[in-house]
Amino acid sequence: MSELFAASFGFAPVTTVKAPGRVNLIGEHTDYNGGFVLPAAINYYTYIALAPHDDRQLHLVAYNFDNESIRIDLDAEQRHNPDESWPNYVRGVVQELRKKGFVLAGGDLYIAGNVPAGAGLSSSASLEVALIRALLSLSGETIDPTQAALIGQAAENNFVGCNCGIMDQLISARGQENAALLIDCQDLSVRPVSMPADWEILIVHSGVKRGLVDSEYNHRRQQCETAAGFFGQRSLRAVELSQLLAAENQLDELSFRRARHVLTENQRTLIAAEALAAGDLPGLIKVMVESHESMRDDFNITTPAIDTLVKILVDAGAGQAGARMTGGGFGGCVVAVAPTVVIPQLMAAVDADYQARTGCVPTLIRAKASAGAF
Missing domain, CATH: 3.30.70.890 (GHMP kinase, C-terminal domain)
Incomplete structure (x- = not known):
């Protein structure tokens, strides 16, 4: 990731964050009905290498989309563009973080991942959760993992336009090694199941x-x-x-x-x-x-x-x-x-x-x- 970032921006990143995809062992279409799900985070990730700069602009490059590049003004109103794919997830996450009072900060971000897209392994939730980690790393702000999941879900519901439940973002944020998580989607309580x-x-x-x-x-x-x-x-x-x-x-x-x-x-x-x-x-x-x-x-x-x-x-x-x-x-x-x-x-x-x-x-x-x- 450091080499890819440097090739795009001309200098080394400060750090790299990642968020996993997931597989749901059982419990399908139950999450948005307040039910139970049993997913596991998996060892396939969205990675984001990043470095801060002192303005209110984000410059993002996506490896998996032929190094497509976008710029986002953190203080501008974010608008959905139906002709774009991954940039809408970024804008949605920025919008929801700002709604919750996070200040955020400018920076350069290089995004790459190996979660198969369109496979039902939550590449979108992995991207959302990784973006939240990366953006708050830039600004030095902190967040509770469950709140991070809720913000990722809100971005997908309110901005991208998919009325997904909470499972995908919650397991990406809170997964545990060698265990599935039994999630009660009504109260968001979790129980590790080895x-x-x-x-x-x-x-x-x-x-x-x-x-x-x-x-x-x-x-x-x-x-x-x-x-x-x-x-x-x-x-x-x-x-x-x-x-x-x-x-x-x-x-x-x-x-x-x-x-x-x-x-x-x-x-x-x-x-x-x-x-x-x-x-x-x-x-x-x-x-x-x-x-x-x-x-x-x-x-x-x-x-x-x-x-x-x-x-x-x-x-x-x-x-x-x-x-x-x-x-x-x-x-x-x-x-x-x-x-x-x-x-x-x-x-x-x-x-x-x-x-x-x-x-x-x-x-x-x-x-x-x-x-x-x-």
């Missing part, structure tokens, strides 16, 4: 890219809010599964299925956390498979290629691997959890069968649960 030392995470990019802002993600959120409103609640967290089942004939079918996914997914996530902590592989496999079926049948966010990939992994594991789609849906990645000794046979099965059956080219990513940015 992974057995001989288990490993395998992420497989399906080769089907997706973009949350342009997908059905916001529409799914609206559908969940409609279902909650039927029960006079703002969030599905306040609705019991028994209430929903009793109202099946009163709700329209689509709202019922969307809500059923969320409420059963909350139950599965709590079961998965206990199974992970206890090293109960069969228990974890069961709820991961059920989670994928619910995303496919009730939430309708998988694709034929993703469904095929999950089946290949589960079949190859022969009772020793759980697998499910992870992320917002409509493409992206599948996550598998298995003993380390089983991972090679999962990878071999994907290499042998997936492209031949779907025409899509997979990317295999062995990942470790890693520490967060703060």
Whole structure:
């Protein structure tokens, strides 16, 4: 990073910060419904090398976008530009930090990362959290990790235009090494859940890219809010599964299925956390498979290629691997959890069968649960 920064700016950076991407083991589309999620930060990062200067200007260069360069006046009103991608995340973070009273300071920043974009591994949240660390490093200001996550989420909701929940930013800020975090998205409390030392995470990019802002993600959120409103609640967290089942004939079918996914997914996530902590592989496999079926049948966010990939992994594991789609849906990645000794046979099965059956080219990513940015 120092060399890349120096090549762009002509001098060495003062420091470098980083923030991880994440993989969600289970708990999909539950976060914005005030539910439970079980993500892990992973050892893929957005890095930002930086150096201060004494004006109110930010000069940013992005390696992953052909060294595209932008300048931002910290005191100007930030405006969304629909023709730009990564600069909108920067402007959104600056806007939300300024709203919260942070002074900020000028500087040069060089951004690079290896979190795959459009894969459901939260490259956007990784960028937001890394930007918060970098900007507050420039100004010498401090922030609580949970507040940092909330500011990153607000930037994505209010400025970028994706109504994501809090999970992605919170795990990027607060992740722990060798552990997933059980997050209660209603009160933002977290509980580390250690992974057995001989288990490993395998992420497989399906080769089907997706973009949350342009997908059905916001529409799914609206559908969940409609279902909650039927029960006079703002969030599905306040609705019991028994209430929903009793109202099946009163709700329209689509709202019922969307809500059923969320409420059963909350139950599965709590079961998965206990199974992970206890090293109960069969228990974890069961709820991961059920989670994928619910995303496919009730939430309708998988694709034929993703469904095929999950089946290949589960079949190859022969009772020793759980697998499910992870992320917002409509493409992206599948996550598998298995003993380390089983991972090679999962990878071999994907290499042998997936492209031949779907025409899509997979990317295999062995990942470790890693520490967060703060």
